[in-house]
Amino acid sequence: MTNRGADPVPDSAPQSAPGAGLRLAALMSPARAADVVDAATRRLLGERFEVVWATEEHLAGVDDPAKPAALDPAAVPDLVAGADVVLTSWGTPTLGKELWSGGTGPKVVAHAAGTVKNLIDPAILDQGIAVFSAGPRIAWSVGEYCLAAMLTQARRLPRFDGAIRAGGWKQAGFRGHELAGAKVGIIGASSTARALITLLKPFGCDLVVYDPYLSAENAADLGVRTVEIGEAVESAFLSIHVPNVPETKGMITRELIGRIPDGAVVVNSSRGPAIDQQALLDHVLDGRLYAALDVYDPEPPTFGERVLANANLLLTPHIAGDTAEGHLALAGYVLGDALRWLDHGTRGPSFVDPAVWSIAA
Template identity: 85%
Template sequence: MRNRAWTCITESAYRQDHRRSEGADPVPDSRLRLAALLSPARAADVVDPATRRLLDERFEVVWAGEQHLAGVDDPTKPAALDPAAVPELAAGADVVLTSWGTPTLGKELWSAGTGPKVVAHAAGTVKNLIDPAILDQGVSVFSAGPRIAWSVGEYCLASMLTLARRLPRFDGAIRAGGWKQSGFRGHELAGAKVGIVGASSTARALITLLKPFGCDIVVYDPYLNAERAAQLGVRTAELGETVDSAFLTIHVPNVPETKGMITRELITRIPDGAVVVNSSRGPAIDQAALLEHVLGGRLYAALDVYDPEPPRFEESVLRAENLLLSPHVAGDTAEGHLALAGYVLKDALSWLDHGTRGPSFVDPAVWSIAA
């Protein structure tokens, strides 16, 4: 069903063009109002030129400026929007565009029975951005998490291949003046058993990327039914069978039920020489136990998240050739970031135009289990 407000805007634009052709004064601009609640630096990071043109065509846009930023104690950290500036910027807005550095949007923004009807988040989780109570007030929320998921999927695939082929060891040998490693070979991903913990959007992106490799993909997720698993081309399994894989990757949200779910005992059940990738949340796995098995040479691991963050590792960990470490950047790519605002606004406009839900729509029904 076509959104009534947007129909009125379209008709208004038609009348304005028609009146111009007759030499009449144009009618007032009746585009929806959008408040960009993100710093100028963040806007440059997540809004590409095509999206800026789209914003200008479809909305009356209010951009935050340098005067709306909060002071920062740490000059190495990017400036965020001052919470005190939010009410001024968002006043009368139909849509707010948010991202990293946007302050939490309190319920008071909607307390007068008004407030934005759409929150378009050009970043991942919205759990620290909004109070779920606003969803009961008819506010529609969109998150670019599914777009970020593709970047994370690429990171996971790259880590799996890098460690399977033991590339860090060969790289280290060359740097130390060596050559071939006698009696030592890497392994292939093709046809291997891949265990995936959690059927989140990042897991689904990885599953898509794994298709050419013909892997035996098993997924543990209590919310994944057999029908959906068949659509994904995977099979479901209990957690114990899932960790018994040549490759194990973790894709769970940060909720109480997932904290410590990959226990010390489960880690002992991971096969010798297996590759473990964690790009979701550090507390999901017993990090100390995993590192013991890595340092002992039994397992290979790629860690992008930690418990706590940032980590403080001993020299033995930092020198391990069977361990890849990255600073929580699995979803951080140049192309991915620039695509975020366009990705989420495309779905927001489809919602405003036609009432259709795109992949970035945040379903209130799954709020409790979402990342």
């Protein structure tokens, strides 16, 4: 599901006069700040906020040097004290509702990353706290990944690449296929799905979507057809875009995988548990299907040599939303909406709507 656009909010929405001094606590490591805050956003922060940055002294000890440093939960209360806005990202610990006890606490949480479900207690939404997530910005990066994966697998590029590396040349009797005009099944009308739909428009595909929460009106606005899940999987390309909720676990069953047409391309960039992973691999290993997997169940995966050597399989390490440009844009994306909320009481695309919390990613 996507959040609503720049809609007016009730008069009770917190506001401040443009240019008013605001205090912002940046609850992330210096390394993460360098990753998600670009130069323009740093200038904006200096113009609009008194900023308190977390430093190396505020980081938790890391047992594994290969893992990025995270903020020490014990440092959060002091950093947040008196802040109007908190800027968070990966490595920020869960913000307990006690930060808002007694009617105090920040007016805004701006999350320069994706889901906020492990970041905040939804109870704070009932207190009128505005929460923003950069998920819609990350969605564009994921959409590009899905398009690239579809084209890569449709043209069988890993197979041809492998042939060249093995000293071969063209593969007799073997050709790739075009995406143009093909039927594309999309499971879930999330923000990543909508980014992919936008990118697919020039290809003139027959776009079919299974999402029980997608209305006919919204489907028409997207330029897609709504179908049942059985019809959605009967497509030349299948892309999965569902949140990690109990209802989506195992939703693409072995039986449904058996209905995917021979030679089809399956892309999963959402959550590994959404699909019967072993069933999909069985169909890939026997040569019937092609797949591009960025997520797994469990993560990281432990595949045997037969899977790792298979030319029908494209494997990436959960990086669909991870691009250099996309990461640097994240803080600016959420802070822009946060300031519009504070200045004018309007919701931007990164606003986390409490009404869709239960079905959001």
